[in-house]
Amino acid sequence: MTAVDDRRPNWAKWRFVPDVEIWEGVALSLNIEPDKVNHHPHGWMADAHLFLESEEFNDRIFVLKRNRELRRTAVSLDDPVHSEVSLSEFAAYALSVGWKIPDELKGMAVAHVLTEPRTTDLRGSPPDPINESAATKTRRATAVSAERRRARNAQRDRRIHDLYAAGKSRKEISREVGLSDSQIGRVLSRSRPS
Numbered sequence: 001m002t003a004v005d006d007r008r009p010n011w012a013k014w015r016f017v018p019d020v021e022i023w024e025g026v027a028l029s030l031n032i033e034p035d036k037v038n039h040h041p042h043g044w045m046a047d048a049h050l051f052l053e054s055e056e057f058n059d060r061i062f063v064l065k066r067n068r069e070l071r072r073t074a075v076s077l078d079d080p081v082h083s084e085v086s087l088s089e090f091a092a093y094a095l096s097v098g099w100k101i102p103d104e105l106k107g108m109a110v111a112h113v114l115t116e117p118r119t120t121d122l123r124g125s126p127p128d129p130i131n132e133s134a135a136t137k138t139r140r141a142t143a144v145s146a147e148r149r150r151a152r153n154a155q156r157d158r159r160i161h162d163l164y165a166a167g168k169s170r171k172e173i174s175r176e177v178g179l180s181d182s183q184i185g186r187v188l189s190r191s192r193p194s
Contacts (some may be wrong), residue, residue: 009033011104014087016159017178018152019073023051023081025090026060031102060099069093073149086148154193160184161192 009028014020024034030053038053051057064070065080070093074084091109094101101109156177163173170184179187 007032007036009102009104011102013176013178015104015108016156016176017087018149018156019084020087020090021082021084022064023061025085025087025094026057026064027053028087028105029060029090029094029099029101030054030057032057063097086152157187157190157193160187164188 008031010033014028020028020034023037027034027037032053037051039051051061061081070085070089072083073086088108091101091105095106095109160173160177160179163176164170168176170181170188173179174181174184177184
């Protein structure tokens with residue numbers, strides 16, 4: 001096994017993770033397991049998250065920190081690289097700006113495009129983006145993203161219940177889906193989503 005193979009992501013795990021921190025998305029876009037990213041040991045002194053990675057890695061971080069096209073699902077006020085984004089939306093964005101990304105991540109972008117809800121006005125026509133008010137656009141986008149997030153979370157919760165029913169321990173499930181043991185416990189305390 002080469003050093004490159006040793007840093008490849010566990011896509012069986014990441015395909016069930018709906019949201020990632022920006023730096024994790026960048027790592028995955030370069031086919032690097034986020035747990036194996038080289039962090040600068042003195043980054044804390046710069047009061048920022050610094051990486052000892054390729055120029056391409058740092059360029060992608062630079063672009064994403066300054067770009068607001070990609071919607072944040074959670075915002076970090078300390079350091080923008082810790083803000084969270086939808087992994088499927090991240091993949092779609094990466095393709096839209098021409099970044100070369102792994103096939104596994106491309107598949108997530110395709111899934112995002114295929115599951116994008118279609119909205120219509122009362123006449124059944126698509127909304128007119130030119131004449132639509134900003135408030136209407138925001139309400140529609142918020143409703144769509146909330147519904148998408150609920151669907152992703154329900155899918156993840158079903159997977160956790162299925163793994164638990166198959167005899168996996170909470171620790172094994174935690175490693176596989178990328179949630180903490182306490183988060184797994186909260187999911188298992190609820191009934192399995194249908």
